[in-house]
Amino acid sequence: MASQVIDIRQFGARQFRPLLQAESQAWLEGLHWDYAPSAEIISAYLNEKRLLGFALLEDGRLTGYCLYFREGPKGMIGDLFVAGRRSCENAAAPLVERTVETLISAPGVRRIEAQLPHLNIEQISPHFQARSFQVYRRQFMTFHLTNGTEDFGQAAGGPEPLERMPSPSSDFQFEPWERKYDHEAAQLLHRAYQNHIDAAINDQYCTFAGAKRLVESIVRQRGCGDYLDQASTVALHRSTGRLAAILGLTEVRPGTAHVPQIAVATPYQGLGLGTAMLRSSFHKLKRAGFLEVSLTVTTLNSRAVRFYERLGFRTFREFGAFVWDRP
Ligand SMILES: CC(C)(COP(=O)(O)OP(=O)(O)OC[C@H]1O[C@@H](n2cnc3c(N)ncnc32)[C@H](O)[C@@H]1OP(=O)(O)O)[C@@H](O)C(=O)NCCC(=O)NCCS
Structure with missing residues (x-):
């Protein structure tokens, strides 16, 4: 099969339509996520020639693409998709190689980050490792609200029913996560993720400015679905009034909420x-008609994985996060 990797600016939205439809289908079936709003943005930007990346042409047919962008010294692989094949990792390899080569040789790029939820981590990793990328395993997990939230926290042979654990509720009060908390939320994120494995994968956690952008992308930019302002929660420490915890929730398709x-x-x-x-947010989601909640977690964040599993979350997909730092 003759394949070519071509600058994406040579294509318009019309040629990309079947591929974006296939990708939206993959998001819906594989990740329970409505990709249509993102596909619309990609289509508009394709027509405006505002995207950087490469398209894969096989026997004259558009079968895959990879998008990248720059944030100062960082290159981000934002999307990589190959349609309709059993081993799409092999087809993705030329896209990975061309994109990585382009970013590494771009002046000023000191770091590259990528997260690829549609590709098999075992098969795609060697292509990144060959260019000295670090590989981190991540898990897509889901919790079925239809199982009942009454026994939430006792799943999977948890050690203790929640009722027998000391309740934190007397020292803390929960409020909807409103915009007035965003600044303090970014400070909390920046501190909570110091020396954390997720800061190795996403360096926005390493600075306050980066943590602020992360908060913005959840609450304003629909980076992870539509923000659910009533179910998203902050915990305030009663005696000091300080922010003690944050929980962001979004809607990624009707009936499916996500914890970004x-x-x-x-x-x-x-x-x-x-x-x-x-627990309190899941009761609200259930009352609002949601059926499930998904999230992603890094496997090396073993305490968080244990925490989610104990609550009843189950892994339904593993995928790779890839990081390169210029030596
Ligand atoms: C992961 C995280 C959100 C969990 O929140 P938490 O408030 O610490 O979690 P909980 O206290 O409810 O439960 C965690 C632990 O306390 C125990 N616990 C739960 N309820 C308890 C209670 N009422 N009293 C005492 N211990 C309790 C659990 O058994 C669990 O123990 P373990 O970690 O030893 O397995 C939090 O630790 C955190 O913010 N970590 C850093 C950021 C992060 O990793 N976020 C998740 C990214 S995917």
């Missing part, structure tokens, strides 16, 4: 706050 962020300030971790916040 949960963080408890370091001094308050392990007190049951994370459990209590999820």
Whole structure:
């Protein structure tokens, strides 16, 4: 089969339509996520020639694409998709190689980050490792609200029913996460993720400015679905009034909510706050007609994985995060 990797600016939205439809289908079936709003933005930007990336042409047919962008010294691989094949990793390899080569040789690029939820981590990793990328395993997890939230926290043979654990509720009060909390939320994120594995994968956690952008992307830019302002919660420490924890929730398709962020300030971790916040929000989501909640977690963040599994979340997909730092 004759394949070519071509600058994406040579194509318009019309040629990309079947591929974006296939990608939207993959997001819906594989990740329970409505990709249509993103596909619309990609289509508009394709017509305006505003996107950087490469398209894969096989026997004259458009079968895949990879998008990248720059944030100062960082290159981000924003999207990589190959349609309709059993081993799409092999087809993705030329796209990975061309994109990585382009970013590495671009003046000023010191770091590259990528997260590829549609590709098999085992098969795609060697192509990144060959260019000295670090590979991190991540898990897509889901919790079925239809199983009932009454026994939430006792799943998978958890050690103790929540009722027998000390309740954090007397020291903390929960409020909807409103915009007035965003600044303090970014400070909390920046501190809670110091020396954290997720800061190795996404360096926005390493600075306050980066943590602010992360908050913005959840609450304003629809980076992870539509923000759910009533279910998203902050916990305030009653005696000091300080922000103790945040839980962001978005809607990624009708009936499916997503947790783009949960963080408890370091001094308050392990007190049951994370459990209590999820529990209270899940009751709200269930009442609002949601059926499931998804999230992603880094496998090396073993405490968080254990925390989610104990609450009843189950892994339904593993994927790779890839990071390159210029030596
Ligand atoms: C992961 C995280 C959100 C969990 O929140 P938390 O408030 O610390 O979690 P909880 O206290 O509800 O439960 C965690 C631990 O406390 C225990 N616990 C739960 N409820 C408890 C209670 N009422 N009293 C005492 N201990 C309790 C759990 O058994 C668990 O123990 P383990 O970590 O030893 O397995 C929090 O630790 C955090 O912010 N970490 C840093 C950021 C992060 O990793 N976020 C997730 C990214 S995907």
